[in-house]
Amino acid sequence: MSPASELTTRANLAGSEPVFHIHGVTKVYRMGDVEVHALRGVDLDLYAGEFVVVLGPSGSGKSTLLNILGGLDVPTAGEVHYLDHQLTGAGDAALTRFRREHVGFVFQFYNLIPSLTALENVALVTEIADHPMDPEKALRMVDLGERLNHFPSQLSGGEQQRVAIARAVAKRPDILLCDEPTGALDYPTGKLVLDVLDRINRDLGTIAVVITHNAAIAGMADRVVRVGSGRIVEITRNERRLLPSELSW
Amino acid sequence: MTALHHKLFRDLGRMAGQMTAITAVLACGIATYVTMRCSYDSLLFARSEYYSAYRFADVFAHVKRAPEALARSIAEIPGVAAVQTRIVTDVTLDVPGLEEPATARLVSIPARRVLLLNDLFLRQGRYIEPDRRDEAVISEAFAGANLLKIGDSVDAVINGKWERLRIAGIGLSPEYLYEVKPGEIFPDNRRFGVLWISRETLEAAFDMKEAFNDVSLSLAQGASEPEVIERLDHLLEPYGGLGAYGRPDQISYRFIADELTELRAMGLILPTIFLAIVAFLLHVVMSRLVTTERSQIAVLKAFGYGRLEIAGHYLKFGLLAALPGSVLGIAGGLWLGSLFTGVYARYFHFPVLRLQPEPYLPLAAAAVGAGAACIGALSAARRAVALAPAEAMRPESPEKFRAGILEHSGLMTWLVPATRMIVRNLSRRPWKALATALGIALAVSILVVGRYTIDSVNYLVDLQFRVMQREDLTIAFQEPRPEHARYELAQLPGVLQVxxxxxxxxxxxxxHRSRKSSILGTSREDTLRPLLDRNLSWVEVPAEGIVLNSRLGEILGARPGSQIQVEVLEGARPVRLVTVAGWVEQPIGLGAYMQANALHRMMREAGTISGAHLKVDSTQAARLYSLLKRTPSISAVAVKDVALASFWKSYGDTIWISTTMLVGFASIIAFGIVYNGLRIALSERGHELASLRVLGYTRAEIGRILLGEQGLLLVLAIPFGLALGYGLSLLTSHALARDLIRLPLVIGPVSYTYAAGIVVAAGVLSGLVVIRRLAHMDLTEVLKSRE
Structure with a gap:
């Protein structure tokens, strides 16, 4: 990490206004005849440039939290603010615009479009963004400069996830939301992917939120949010962010 | 090209099999639309050009003999724009190379060419010369059928005198656009033709100096046709007027108008059925596509693709699927249209009949195709738009199954698990199963309708030419003759029965309804022209009263027991009230029948005959014909077998072309529906079937499960389709029923078997294609994928 970027990260953390502000967020699903309380009153602020890991067992509500942060879902109750935008109660068009302009997603199962090549999968997003990177540059950033014209079925799992990351960052989002990005990958590949995420957060200053049930990943975060049964159990700040290479599980 | 477009084209390519099936059905629908529409446009255009350029008249009347001076009074009828008096008569003709006598209609034309109503279009040669009384212009169809050229001669018996007529020109007239012998339905250009000859020749031959027996009128704009007809009838009555009529009752006009109506109706009904099937197929395929792509749609939404972009993507999918079908359909339709106009040109004699579609037709066809595609894609696009992205990211939850009637009845326990799966799959989505079955049933029904045309024409021909016309020959006299003429006929060589x-x-x-017809006086002993009822039992004509053709009865609104007014248009022109004694069923014509004696009494005449049906010894036929050709009192001779042969010669092709088109298209539809049903089932059950394979089921066993479901639908749909086909044929027979000809509702067992067989074949073929895919199923891949 360059001293300069370290400086900005720290500076943003201290004192400045939060980029995301979530207050009292509740989410209730109906699954057939049962009501599922996925979130029960969550408060959370996210600051510019920080790397946040959300930890929790499956069913703890962490994916729901991520979906609400990314404007994929709306809370049943509570408030969600992004800078001065109120996301609570926003309509489909407003949420679509918000996702289009500000959010990059990375999913556990990559969710690439199988009929598109790596380059085209990235272009899919850059074509509708305002100030995107060149898709090829985004793929070079994740070390896939040689695999531009491969289809997802011709790429390994780690490569597919890197394409997904390139796709997420190519539009220069303000926030990168990653749902179990290493969940489907083996150990070395998973570390490679985390390294890419870490680099992007440091180099581009993009807020990164990674949700995982793998506690070892928490070491690379600025802050760690532990979730359980739809509530935030604890938020801790790491004294020192570990490099992905320093992690082990 | 954007990345989304890349996805579009690759998805289309991946689904090439299904898309081909849809394209084929769509092409059929568009092709029928374009074919019918451009044939309609071409006929309509040619007709209106011809009618206006050659002054087709508006009102027509035939009279026994009226003084030429009457023409002035006719011209003074308010609303009459032009009057054309003529001498028109039918004679027998000896055509070189033709054994039987032909019938010629002689139409007078002025010695010097002037503008006429029902004017001549000269194709070849020239108009008659004023000082050559033996020259004639001959109708093109007749000349063509008998290979007559300019300069050739034909011999005619003109009022007892043998005349040789020299062909000066070959021409056409809008009046004989459909050139058919009076009283017949199907043209026989070899044995009936029109000859235009000089008025002076006909005046001299038929004692018509300063007189006419035929008049045509054109009307001024805004004139009332019924009023003109009434006044004209009034003027002509003292001279033996046979009743004036407007264009709708003019035989050529009638035939082409009926054809146009039919084309328009068919051009609406058939494409609608085909395109509804396209929309249905596209709906099923695209609904499945959206289901398999739900997570991809979720990703697009997560990255900020909006509703319009998502909806547009899937609508474009539908439109692109429709594009090749539309292009193919338009091209095929124009080709078929040119085939159709070629066939029409054989029956309808125009100066020019070219394929002349309205310029917007291709655009309209493309729009119709796009419309069907959009309707088909709409619900899939809406589902894609409505998909909640967070929801779609998770795998689909297992489909809901509930114990139904079958389960509670305990019937299920009797079934093996594979059969249970089939039954549950079908009962879980009854609407989808029903729609698939309906699609198959529609295909079956269209096949039945296609075959119905063939069956009913065969039946009609058999009924008309073998059951209802048992004579060999029919003779019509120029003028009614005393009854003893029958003995002269019996004396002719080869005549067995008269x-x-x-x-x-x-x-x-x-x-308030009326209809011009003719009353046939028959005798109780007659056997050659039996009158039959619906069940083909003989109908006895009672001593008093009149028996009506059932269609004529319908037109008049009269029933057995009703008293109708008969106004005879010949002789003393008696007007009488007669009781309807019964109905006869006849597929052709609008006849009315009385006992000859009763008719004579009504006419206040002694035994008089208008013609005779003859049974003839075929070895003597040639001698008989050559004698008949020279008998002056005979105006027409009809040889039944020759008429039958000429019917098949001229109509065989037409029936073949239209039926092949219909049957071919229905087969494509059947294949499209069954194949798509199987592919969708394979896509939906792929995962399940692979799981079964992993559990140790053989390929044959899983094949049975997959094919069993579609097979069951097929088996259930076929009887329904056959019944639907019967219903559609019934509708068609009503829609195609004309005053002069009615196609009976006859569908033979062969046709039902054929329709069912084609659909079963489509099922088997599709099954084989899908089984091949099952054989290549990669078990591990299928299990890994979520879909």
């Missing part, structure tokens, strides 16, 4: 008839033209009225 049955004479009396025929008088009459107008029949019941309430």
């Amino acid at each position: 049955e004479t008839f009396r025929e008088v033209p009459a107008r029949l009225r019941f309430g």
